[in-house]
Amino acid sequence: MIEPVEQLCARLIRFDTTNRGHGQGRGERDLAELVADLLTDAGLKPVLLERAPRRSNVIARLSGQRPDLPALLVQMHLDVVPADPEEWAVDPFGGEIRDGFVWGRGAVDMKDMCASVLTVLARWAEQGRTPLRDIVFAFVADEEDTSDYGAHWLIKDHRELFEGCAVAIGESGGYTVPTRRPDGSLAHLYPVGTAERGTAHLLLTATGKAGHGSRRNDDNAVVKLVDALHRLAAHQWPVVLTPAVREFIERTAATLDVPVDWDDVDGTIARFGPAVKLVENTVRNSTRPTVLSAGYKVNVVPGVAQAQVDTRVLPGTEEWMLSDIDNLLGPGIRREFIANQPPVQSPIESPWFDAMADAIRAQDPEAVVIPYCMGGGTDAKAFSKLGIECYGFAPLLLPEGFDYRAMAHGVDERVPVEGLRFGVEVLDGFLSR
DSSP states (O other), X not given: OOOXXXXXXXXXXXXXXXXXXXXXXXXXXXXXXXXXXXXXXXXXXXXXXXXXXXOEEEEEEEOOSOTTSOEEEEEEEOOBOOOOGGGOSSOTTSOOEETTEEXXXXXXXXXXXXXXXXXXXXXXXXXTOOOSSOEEEEEESXXXXXXXXXXXXXXXXXXXXXXXXXXEEESSOSBOEEEEOTTSOEEEEEEEEEEEOEEEEEEEEEEOOOEETTSOOSOOHHHXXXXXXXXXXXXXXXXXXXXXXXXXXXXXXXXXXXXXXXXXXXXXXXXXXXXGGGTTTTSSOEEEEEEEEEOSSTTEEOSEEEEEEEEEEOTTOHHHHHHHHHHHHOTTEEEEEEEEEOOEEOOSSSHHHHHHHHHHHHHOTTEEEXXXXXXXXXXXXXXXXXXXXXXXXXXXXXXXXXXXXXXXTSTTOEEXXXXXXXXXXXXXXXXXX
């Protein structure tokens, strides 16, 4: 008897795999061992790999009927961000099922996808089915921090495990965005991630003359840094229509009967209803100061002041954006990278994208499948370095009014039971073909 996907998802949530960053947390080992057992039960031969104790990755390859075809990678992460139980209506690691939802940290990010994939594999084992091509399943560590114990380490030290993989699917795509047209009719939009903005976390350092806070100081590091940050934060980055963003706007506008004004992109997308959240952060680059550090005593002017800036970079804009940042910062500010992961971009006109769309429409005939660019980042940034085309495709059926984007990393994270069951059917159809 195959365990229902919602019960499996709840069981996965009960493993506290909190990642607090900087190598801190409970680790993924206990959950990884369960995943490995489930993969073994489905007839696969998983391997557990760790760069550090308890930071576990599980990799397994399932041979297909046509080993001559390019292989597919299904990549998921086992870790989750922290959750404060005082803020939640339920135990964030209780894996509670109620009111038609599975509740808990990781319910949509991304133990739902892990449960759906494992359910598909259990079904195939019971029915004696095999996919058309080889599929590599990667359940990885550390995605919620640097991926230095997960995907980035795997592609560096164990890249042979991904031999022959041409395409990968992962989180953040294939879910329903119910949106009303002007006439009140409901459109079922399904975004599939075909691109990601790059992540360029910057450290800015201003140096000046240290001294007493009561005395005139025209070389104050704090003032120089604050002035530079104000220029950077106030700067309005121009609209840049990458292929994924342009295609998203065109297809969404046509579906929702919204006229497109390319001279007023912000005004156009403002009429997209809930779908605006999928595109409002990816029509331009962004630079947002997030961390400040200077001084140790109120009456002492420090000689050094630093800031960290979360910078997100659209495909094809890296060179001129960094040049503009340097001009905005001005002299006396040193810029360096804390992290620099370039943007990801995969083809829209692709049989892979078409197959994802077909798999969704097989379960929801009214589905409108559209490409989109993710505003944040995933482990696609690692796997794309191997030449693998990466897509965000973790299908779910979501009801109208359900704020899916507020669930990931949010309080009272939960996923609809019916949505999980829908995702299993979509993944079964896509992975089978």
